[in-house]
Amino acid sequence: MNESVVLYQCPDCGYIVEVVNPGSPDLICSGEAFAATCVEVAAGLECCGKKMIKLEPNTVEASQEKHLPVAEWLATGQVAVKVGEAAHPMAPEHWIRWIWAVADGQVQRVELEPEQSPEAVFNVKGAGEVALYAYCNLHGLWKTLLQH
16 A cells, blocks of 8 residues: 655745645536536645645655665564665754654654754554655655565
8 A cells, every 4th residue: 555645835934734634636527428528626725825835755866965764674563764875964954854654544753853863763563565754854855665
C-alpha cells in the first residue's frame, strides 16, 4: 500500500496545512449523456489572500545537499531514519524542520530544531511499507518508501 500525505503551503508566509481526508474531487458536467463534458473541481485552500500550493515530494536527489530520508529496520520493528547519506545541515538558515513516517494509515512526526541531528525513530512494527518524509526549510518536501 502506497501511503501518502497531502500538504499545501502558503506561497507568502510558508504556513503548511496537512489534508487529513482529501476525499475525491467533485465533477461538474454539462451536455447530454452521450456527449457530456466534465470538469474536475477540487476545493482550494487559501492563506494570506492567495491560493495555497500543493507540495509534491521530491524523490530523486539532484543537489549536492542530501535530503532524502535514509532508513533501516531495527530488530524491535522500529525504523531508524536519518536525512541524507551524509547528515543534512542543521543550521538556523538551513535545516530539516520535521521527519514523518506514514504506515498503515498512521502518521508519526518528529519536529526538529537547528543544531539537532536530523534523525528520528518511529514505531511501525508490522508495517510492510513505510513512507518517509523530510521537510527542508530551503528545499522543500522529500519522500522515500521503505519496504519490509
